[in-house]
Amino acid sequence: MPKRAVTIKEVAERAGLSVTTVSLVFNGKADNIPYATRQKVEQAAAELNYQPNYTARSLVTGKTHTIGVIIPDISNNFFSGMVRHLQTELNKHGYDIILCNSEEQMANDLRYIRWLAGRKVDGLVLILSAESMEEENREKITSLLKETEIPHIFVDRYYHGDAPRVSVDNEWSGRQVAEMLIAAGHKNIGVITGPMCLNSSINRLKGVTSVLSEHGIDLPKENIVYGKYNMISGKEGAAVLLKRNVSVIFAFNDMQAYGVISYLKENGVKIPEDVSVVGFDDDLFSTIVEPKLTTVKQPIMQLSHEICDMILAVVDGKEHERHVKLATQLILRDSVRKLI
Amino acid sequence: MPKRAVTIKEVAERAGLSVTTVSLVFNGKADNIPYATRQKVEQAAAELNYQPNYTARSLVTGKTHTIGVIIPDISNNFFSGMVRHLQTELNKHGYDIILCNSEEQMANDLRYIRWLAGRKVDGLVLILSAESMEEENREKITSLLKETEIPHIFVDRYYHGDAPRVSVDNEWSGRQVAEMLIAAGHKNIGVITGPMCLNSSINRLKGVTSVLSEHGIDLPKENIVYGKYNMISGKEGAAVLLKRNVSVIFAFNDMQAYGVISYLKENGVKIPEDVSVVGFDDDLFSTIVEPKLTTVKQPIMQLSHEICDMILAVVDGKEHERHVKLATQLILRDSVRKLI
DNA sequence: TTGTACGCGTTATCAC
DNA sequence: GTGATAACGCGTACAA
Numbered sequence: 001m002p003k004r005a006v007t008i009k010e011v012a013e014r015a016g017l018s019v020t021t022v023s024l025v026f027n028g029k030a031d032n033i034p035y036a037t038r039q040k041v042e043q044a045a046a047e048l049n050y051q052p053n054y055t056a057r058s059l060v061t062g063k064t065h066t067i068g069v070i071i072p073d074i075s076n077n078f079f080s081g082m083v084r085h086l087q088t089e090l091n092k093h094g095y096d097i098i099l100c101n102s103e104e105q106m107a108n109d110l111r112y113i114r115w116l117a118g119r120k121v122d123g124l125v126l127i128l129s130a131e132s133m134e135e136e137n138r139e140k141i142t143s144l145l146k147e148t149e150i151p152h153i154f155v156d157r158y159y160h161g162d163a164p165r166v167s168v169d170n171e172w173s174g175r176q177v178a179e180m181l182i183a184a185g186h187k188n189i190g191v192i193t194g195p196m197c198l199n200s201s202i203n204r205l206k207g208v209t210s211v212l213s214e215h216g217i218d219l220p221k222e223n224i225v226y227g228k229y230n231m232i233s234g235k236e237g238a239a240v241l242l243k244r245n246v247s248v249i250f251a252f253n254d255m256q257a258y259g260v261i262s263y264l265k266e267n268g269v270k271i272p273e274d275v276s277v278v279g280f281d282d283d284l285f286s287t288i289v290e291p292k293l294t295t296v297k298q299p300i301m302q303l304s305h306e307i308c309d310m311i312l313a314v315v316d317g318k319e320h321e322r323h324v325k326l327a328t329q330l331i332l333r334d335s336v337r338k339l340i
Numbered sequence: 341m342p343k344r345a346v347t348i349k350e351v352a353e354r355a356g357l358s359v360t361t362v363s364l365v366f367n368g369k370a371d372n373i374p375y376a377t378r379q380k381v382e383q384a385a386a387e388l389n390y391q392p393n394y395t396a397r398s399l400v401t402g403k404t405h406t407i408g409v410i411i412p413d414i415s416n417n418f419f420s421g422m423v424r425h426l427q428t429e430l431n432k433h434g435y436d437i438i439l440c441n442s443e444e445q446m447a448n449d450l451r452y453i454r455w456l457a458g459r460k461v462d463g464l465v466l467i468l469s470a471e472s473m474e475e476e477n478r479e480k481i482t483s484l485l486k487e488t489e490i491p492h493i494f495v496d497r498y499y500h501g502d503a504p505r506v507s508v509d510n511e512w513s514g515r516q517v518a519e520m521l522i523a524a525g526h527k528n529i530g531v532i533t534g535p536m537c538l539n540s541s542i543n544r545l546k547g548v549t550s551v552l553s554e555h556g557i558d559l560p561k562e563n564i565v566y567g568k569y570n571m572i573s574g575k576e577g578a579a580v581l582l583k584r585n586v587s588v589i590f591a592f593n594d595m596q597a598y599g600v601i602s603y604l605k606e607n608g609v610k611i612p613e614d615v616s617v618v619g620f621d622d623d624l625f626s627t628i629v630e631p632k633l634t635t636v637k638q639p640i641m642q643l644s645h646e647i648c649d650m651i652l653a654v655v656d657g658k659e660h661e662r663h664v665k666l667a668t669q670l671i672l673r674d675s676v677r678k679l680i
Numbered sequence: 681t682t683g684t685a686c687g688c689g690t691t692a693t694c695a696c
Numbered sequence: 697g698t699g700a701t702a703a704c705g706c707g708t709a710c711a712a
Contacts, residue, residue, distance in 0.1 A: 396689035
């Protein structure tokens with residue numbers, strides 16, 4: 001904090017008015033104040049270069065106009081893209097964000113929730129660690145959230161229940177991919193999931209299996225590799241699935257898909273001639289990798305927009321949809337071979 | 341803000357003590373307070389689930405323990421990696437960060453600096469837009485900074501002068517690349533720069549030209565393409581340099597390099613057989629792209645560490661190095677051909 | 681239309 | 697060792 005900030009009192013003195021009047025002008029409640037007076041205030045403020053002290057203001061209004069954002073890791077492209085647009089949108093509404101990276105650890109989630117409660121943030125946007133999303137840990141998180149009483153919404157990852165949330169329609173997305181694959185003649189399909197405590201993995205898988213069974217196609221357990229959302233997992237999954245002679249590998253995120261591609265190339269497997277690959281996210285690099293990756297595009301801007309709307313509604317105690325589920329877009333590129 | 345927060349007053353009543361005593365205990369100034377009393381306080385606080393109100397505390401202490409971070413765009417991997425570690429480090433010291441994306445626009449830089457001044461952040465970490473770094477705009481930024489009196493440091497991009505800053509040794513890095521290239525027998529070298537108002541571009545180029553002239557090698561003006569740090573620029577640069585028959589293209593960041601690679605492949609130019617490529621940053625994808633990209637690794641964790649140290653020193657008014665310049669690391673992979 | 685007085689939750693100063 | 701009391705800067709009834 002600068003040592004000597006200009007206070008509203010000084011502005012008032014300079015303008016030859018009371019603090020009340022000046023305050024009213026600054027808060028847009030100057031309907032009953034003559035134009036001349038208002039101008040005096042503006043001028044005095046400009047001359048002194050007055051900046052209202054938000055800390056003091058927050059203390060009396062009880063609002064900090066700050067949203068806490070807890071995410072696993074901002075260096076993940078999906079999260080950083082989201083945070084970027086969210087920050088810009090929230091700023092338009094006069095809010096700013098305090099960013100916290102949990103590094104996928106529940107201990108950090110808990111720590112940051114408490115921390116942000118002390119910071120008196122008006123609301124919380126939560127993408128908690130996979131660890132926190134495990135059913136056995138649910139109680140720890142929800143009870144803390146209830147205790148702190150901070151309005152909050154879940155994004156992308158959520159618990160079953162009524163809590164407000166914004167996500168993508170993962171089951172539908174899984175269905176889209178499966179249908180495209182079947183239409184292309186694929187029957188022996190391999191899947192690499194993310195952590196199965198995340199609804200993204202659960203529902204993408206559900207979508208895939210539904211469609212397959214609707215078409216009378218079997219998805220043997222051995223064709224499902226349970227992994228994590230990273231490259232290593234993609235490589236490991238590819239190693240397993242290659243032995244299963246699958247004609248296509250559906251990785252549940254693009255990082256995994258890159259791992260798959262690397263592994264296949266290293267082992268002389270041609271894509272898509274020998275094995276096809278599908279990803280999820282539509283990361284920037286998916287247009288650069290060879291072959292260009294067929295994947296599912298997450299509507300990041302729209303997500304950010306919905307998150308912004310919802311958290312503000314929750315903070316203001318307004319009516320709002322409790323569960324927003326957004327459509328994704330299947331992006332057809334060059335990594336899937338048509339067998340028929 | 342939760343409607344009814346537990347105040348220190350209630351804790352004091354519960355413990356049968358004065359507010360002063362309770363406050364002393366919470367602030368670690370309880371040297372002269374008997375253990376029994378301290379325990380009473382702790383217990384009362386625990387029972388009531390007391391959380392100190394930072395807003396109120398800030399008002400009287402004049403410190404918010406918050407650092408404002410202004411960057412062009414968090415969805416850029418270099419910035420997001422930096423912010424991630426910076427946030428984690430600062431948190432260890434009891435600070436949090438307010439994140440602002442300027443979207444590479446000076447108007448936003450100015451707006452956010454004012455904004456954060458009102459938020460009374462203790463310090464500012466600045467990676468300003470390229471626009472703000474242009475010499476003609478320098479005055480606008482620096483005068484505002486002086487006016488607000490917020491302690492601040494520049495990161496990666498800076499003005500000439502005394503202001504505290506953390507960056508990488510770009511000239512030295514440029515030299516490393518040029519020497520490696522010459523050792524590999526390259527003589528007709530093409531370069532794609534970033535915005536020439538950024539020291540990163542200026543100094544990388546300076547490093548390259550120095551080494552070349554030391555070796556009596558010419559770098560014709562036509563072999564230098566002035567671009568931006570993105571993929572499009574890489575493609576455009578590649579188109580130009582291809583006509584110059586260069587044996588290698590040194591792109592000043594990895595995104596450009598990806599653009600170069602795309603363009604070359606699209607035009608049937610083999611890498612590195614026909615043309616070699618070098619990047620800068622060591623983005624994650626550089627190990628996945630084909631061929632694997634030879635590039636210069638930015639020491640992101642170390643950068644974050646230095647930024648953390650410096651901003652805290654500046655905030656506390658402590659002695660510190662004014663200009664920290666970190667070494668980079670040349671990562672040799674598969675995109676450069678040895679001609680000799 | 682404008683001014684007075686009080687409270688927001690804390691910490692800091694000075695008595696006791 | 698502990699406890700009143702006064703700030704910190706601002707918003708807002710209430711009074712004038």
